[in-house]
Amino acid sequence: AVLRSKGSGGPSGAPQRLAASYGAGVAAYNLGRHAESAALLATFFEAKAACEAEGRDYTAPPLGTPLARFYLAHSTYALGRDRWPVAADHLRAYLREVELAGPQRVLNMPNGWQGRAISDGERKASRFRNRACSDEARADAHAMLSLIAEQGGGAEAALEDARRAAELAQAGGVVEQRAAAAERLAQLHAALGDTAAAEEQAALAAA
DSSP: OGGGGGTSSTTTTHHHHHHHHHHHHHHHHHHHHHHHHHHHHHHHHHHHHHHHHOOOOOOTTTHHHHHHHHHHHHOOOOOOHGGHHHHHHHHHHHHHHHHHHHHOOOOOSSTGGGGGOOHHHHHHHHHHHHHTTTTTHHHHHHHHHHHHHHHHHHHHHHHHEEEEEEEEHHHHHHHHHHHHHHHHHHHHHHHTTHHHHHHHHHHHHHH
């Protein structure tokens, strides 16, 4: 009922929808139900915008806003190429939100460290926030933007995001992601007729 109460005039309507749609949307994403996840997380951002526009207080989700935006973008992307322009908007919003949030600290210290109580739930939430803002996650976002750009503008349009994905993959240190990013660059350079760059990236992918 909370998720359907968009027209509620009560002071708690938007904050309630915000919390309920976030939790349900994240759960649907983790179950691979992309259409449901996309609808629920879109409701979360609508409710968040309503709270902010109307000056209502709301509790920020423990796992963070960037995670919700990334899940929304990926779910929308997974719904098919006709939804890719919308996914691209969400991916760009995700990158802006990560920039705004800054590096996210993982709370690995023991409970009571420097007088602060830290629960297992807080530790787990901090790991999710950290991963959502990581170089690996941002590389994935740029990789998807590259594929979307290629659909509309060809290899040249896709190159900038592919390069950024490769830079972040290199910084993130995940071997498989780094190789995939280099392979993607090799394909784009080959399509543009730049044989030397294509061979260089192919060698990096194989290393």
